[in-house]
Amino acid sequence: MKRDLQIPTLRPRDWSTQPAYVYPPYKSTVKRGPTQPLVPVKRALEQLAAPVYGHGAVGPLDHDLTRNAVKNGEPLGERIVVSGRVIDEDGRPVRDALIEIWQANAAGRYAHKVDQHPAPLDPNFLGAGRCLTDKQGRYTFVTIKPGAYPWGNGAGWRPNHIHFSLFGNYFASRLVTQMYFPGDPLLPIDPIYNSAPAGARGRLVSRYVPLASDPDFALGYEFDVVLRGAQQTPMENRE
Amino acid sequence: MKYGQTPSQTVGPYFAYGLTPEQYGYPFRAACGPVLAEARTPGEPIVLTGRVYDGDGKPVDDAMIEILHADTRRKYLFGRCGTGADRECTFRFETVKPASTGPRSAPHIDVIVMMRGMLSHAFTRVYFDDEQEANARDEVLADVPAERRGTLIARREELPGGMVYRFDIRMQGRDETVFFDL
Numbered sequence: 001m002k003r004d005l006q007i008p009t010l011r012p013r014d015w016s017t018q019p020a021y022v023y024p025p026y027k028s029t030v031k032r033g034p035t036q037p038l039v040p041v042k043r044a045l046e047q048l049a050a051p052v053y054g055h056g057a058v059g060p061l062d063h064d065l066t067r068n069a070v071k072n073g074e075p076l077g078e079r080i081v082v083s084g085r086v087i088d089e090d091g092r093p094v095r096d097a098l099i100e101i102w103q104a105n106a107a108g109r110y111a112h113k114v115d116q117h118p119a120p121l122d123p124n125f126l127g128a129g130r131c132l133t134d135k136q137g138r139y140t141f142v143t144i145k146p147g148a149y150p151w152g153n154g155a156g157w158r159p160n161h162i163h164f165s166l167f168g169n170y171f172a173s174r175l176v177t178q179m180y181f182p183g184d185p186l187l188p189i190d191p192i193y194n195s196a197p198a199g200a201r202g203r204l205v206s207r208y209v210p211l212a213s214d215p216d217f218a219l220g221y222e223f224d225v226v227l228r229g230a231q232q233t234p235m236e237n238r239e
Numbered sequence: 240m241k242y243g244q245t246p247s248q249t250v251g252p253y254f255a256y257g258l259t260p261e262q263y264g265y266p267f268r269a270a271c272g273p274v275l276a277e278a279r280t281p282g283e284p285i286v287l288t289g290r291v292y293d294g295d296g297k298p299v300d301d302a303m304i305e306i307l308h309a310d311t312r313r314k315y316l317f318g319r320c321g322t323g324a325d326r327e328c329t330f331r332f333e334t335v336k337p338a339s340t341g342p343r344s345a346p347h348i349d350v351i352v353m354m355r356g357m358l359s360h361a362f363t364r365v366y367f368d369d370e371q372e373a374n375a376r377d378e379v380l381a382d383v384p385a386e387r388r389g390t391l392i393a394r395r396e397e398l399p400g401g402m403v404y405r406f407d408i409r410m411q412g413r414d415e416t417v418f419f420d421l
Contacts, residue, residue: 013420017244019358026249028356031294032410038361038420039383048349051307051317057270069266089240098270102257111265112253114301114323128257128267163251165258171307172421174351176360178248195358196246203245226242 010172011089011228019195026191027153048171053098053132063131065103065143075125077106077144079218081211082179085137086166088229093137094173097227100130100165101141108147117149142218148186159186159193168227179223180205247359252301259303259321273320275306275334282311282335286403287348287365287393290328293356294411298328302354304408306365308337308347322354336367336402345373345380352408352418362421365406369395383417390416 021033061068066075082101086094104110104127107119111126125144133139148157161178168175180187182205187193193201203226211220250258260267276284287306291299302322309315320330337346348365366374374380380388393404408416 011240013359014244018247021357021359021361023358026356026358029358032299032354032356033358034361034415034418035294035411036387036415036417038418041379041382041419041421048307049315051271051315053270059268062268087242089242089244091241100257100270102254104253110253111256113263114252126256126265126267128260128265130257130270163248163254163257165250165254171349171351172362174305174360175245175247176250176353177245178251192248192358196248200243200246203243204248225245228244 009231010170011231013172013228016197017200018197023191023195026195050167050169050171050173053096053167057098058130058132063129063139063141065101065125065127065129065141067142068129069126070124073124075105075122075144077122077125077147079142080145081140081142081214081218081220082162082206082223083138083140083220084206084223084225086133086139086168086225086227087137088168088227090229092229093133093135094168094227095133095135095137097133097137097139097169098130098167099133099139101128101143101162103127103143103146103162104149106144106147108149119147119149145181145219153191156189156191157186159184159190164223164225166225166227170228170230173228175225175227177225178204181221182206182208249355249358250303250353250360252355254303255321255323259319259324262321263324271317271319273318273330273332275316275318275332276310280310280316280335282338284333284401285336286331286333286401287406288329288331288403289393289406289408291322291330291352291354291408292410292412296412298322299354299410300328302330302352302408304330305351306332306334307349308334309340310335311338313338313340339373343376343378345370345377347377347379350408361418363408363416363418364391365393365404366391367395367404368392379419387417390414
């Protein structure tokens with residue numbers, strides 16, 4: 001039997017929107033970024049579906065960082081709600097994307113054992129969360145606005161940011177990125193933010209949006225993420 | 240195409256309590272981890288282990304490796320492991336030997352590499368040194384310059400505890416691992 005199938009193939013990584021592997025202003029890239037040209041691959045690999053995460057992978061409080069690690073009270077800092085959509089390049093929602101976030105606490109300290117910045121830990125805040133996007137590709141996290149902190153790349157401090165890890169519907173659409181806050185004076189001098197090409201880096205900055213519900217509880221920020229999407233390519237299939 | 244892709248940013252040094260919390264002993268349940276195979280997963284149980292080396296040849300203690308492969312039922316298994324949980328900076332996955340997924344595809348494991356100092360993740364692939372015939376037919380391997388193919392081949396070692404494949408990832412240098420434009 002022969003029939004024509006519309007085989008979805010993934011659009012390529014658009015390197016005009018992505019940082020280079022070696023970007024000397026961010027010093028660690030110099031010894032860690034690959035230097036040989038990437039080897040192109042045939043389509044087979046691009047069609048690999050991403051792992052399927054059941055809703056069992058996400059606990060009921062995983063999306064609420066103000067509650068998922070409390071020991072004896074509430075975490076300190078400005079409460080914020082971070083929400084948005086995960087879409088592909090055509091604006092189609094990416095459903096059931098696994099979003100994992102991690103961040104510093106309000107004082108700019110990570111709960112990580114390696115973080116030596118002498119700012120206080122918050123016993124009621126771990127700074128890790130996750131959720132799955134819904135049918136419209138929407139997600140919501142409740143958290144605390146992360147503080148800035150100095151880092152060993154010269155004299156600078158990192159702007160306030162939340163780390164985002166996303167698994168969409170394809171293995172190759174994997175994305176790890178960082179969300180920044182509008183108007184942060186550290187952005188123009190941050191090597192990591194500025195590693196993204198000028199025309200694309202603004203996509204990393206969230207928008208302040210007064211919350212429609214619960215405006216007295218938290219500040220609202222919106223952050224949409226665009227993942228590589230499928231394009232339909234006609235292909236003959238022999239069965 | 241209406242929207243541009245969101246730029247990647249580094250995973251940074253502090254991902255462990257968010258992405259690999261159980262492996263590193265943080266009080267947060269992990270969504271996935273370094274054990275891919277359950278007791279009833281068909282196939283030969285194997286361990287895939289190795290280190291990530293930077294351009295100075297130093298082992299990287301804050302890399303995160305993700306792997307995906309097919310088992311003998313063509314079911315895909317996924318795992319994640321950081322290199323900072325032991326002193327040797329190793330990643331170590333417990334899984335089963337992958338099956339071939341097509342006539343021009345040798346058994347292999349797809350790999351995502353990320354770490355502090357990498358602004359975008361990199362894709363590579365693990366092939367197996369005891370699959371030479373299948374490797375010779377593999378269409379992805381065929382597109383890799385012959386002199387660099389060896390960087391993608393894991394070495395089989397029969398140890399008392401079971402079958403181990405070693406696969407080191409070199410970010411730079413003469414033996415820089417092949418990364419794919421995927």
